[in-house]
Amino acid sequence: MASRNLLLLSNSTIHGTGYLEWAAKEIKDFLNSKNVKKVLFVPYALRTMDKYTETAKKKFTSWGYKLEGIHTAEDKVAAVNAAEAIFIGGGNSFQLLKSLYDNNLIEPIRKRVLEDGVPYIGSSAGTNVSTVSINTTNDMPIVYPPSFNALGLVPFNINPHYIDADPASKHMGETREERINQYHEIPGTPPVLGLREGSMLLVTSNSAVLKGLHPARLFIAGKQPEEFPLDTNFSFLL
Numbered sequence: 001m002a003s004r005n006l007l008l009l010s011n012s013t014i015h016g017t018g019y020l021e022w023a024a025k026e027i028k029d030f031l032n033s034k035n036v037k038k039v040l041f042v043p044y045a046l047r048t049m050d051k052y053t054e055t056a057k058k059k060f061t062s063w064g065y066k067l068e069g070i071h072t073a074e075d076k077v078a079a080v081n082a083a084e085a086i087f088i089g090g091g092n093s094f095q096l097l098k099s100l101y102d103n104n105l106i107e108p109i110r111k112r113v114l115e116d117g118v119p120y121i122g123s124s125a126g127t128n129v130s131t132v133s134i135n136t137t138n139d140m141p142i143v144y145p146p147s148f149n150a151l152g153l154v155p156f157n158i159n160p161h162y163i164d165a166d167p168a169s170k171h172m173g174e175t176r177e178e179r180i181n182q183y184h185e186i187p188g189t190p191p192v193l194g195l196r197e198g199s200m201l202l203v204t205s206n207s208a209v210l211k212g213l214h215p216a217r218l219f220i221a222g223k224q225p226e227e228f229p230l231d232t233n234f235s236f237l238l
Contacts, residue, residue, distance in 0.1 A: 010195035040083035044099035045091025090124025098145035162194030
């Protein structure tokens with residue numbers, strides 16, 4: 001297996017900033033470290049794919065990179081096989097995963113990332129599909145993919161946009177922590193890393209370092225959830 005190169009963002013935008021601005025330095029450092037000049041963008045998580053691609057293209061062009069949407073490629077598998085880097089944006093994880101299956105892209109992307117070492121950037125839904133499954137997404141199942149199994153670029157799940165319970169709230173619904181614990185009632189489920197907005201995971205080979213603005217919360221079946229500070233290396237999950 002080639003060296004794994006992943007940058008997994010919890011979200012694309014945080015309050016008061018523009019698209020991807022909060023992670024601009026990390027994204028540019030990540031791509032520059034691999035001499036990437038052109039990015040293949042996967043906009044399948046939204047139905048307005050042309051508009052979505054233009055948003056991403058405008059940002060990446062301002063940083064000095066070329067960007068093309070995979071949805072315009074006649075041969076999408078060939079586009080993956082020729083990609084210098086792959087960026088899968090956020091939106092609805094169910095729609096995204098179904099589109100990846102419908103276009104027969106699961107295995108080609110997995111091969112390019114895990115065997116060829118092609119850099120992969122995921123944001124929100126794009127981070128969800130990089131993991132074992134989308135079972136820990138926050139999204140509504142607006143479409144039904146043939147499987148919840150995802151790309152499996154890392155051997156655990158992530159919950160992007162992780163929200164802590166507010167003890168002052170009068171809302172009586174389940175907290176995010178309760179929902180993840182319910183997931184872990186199913187035998188054999190993998191660990192889940194709760195990434196708060198403004199956080200990301202940089203995975204290089206067998207290293208997975210927490211970057212960004214906030215600590216992360218790790219859930220392992222049968223154990224109490226645990227907080228980990230910035231710069232923690234979650235290599236033990238790999």
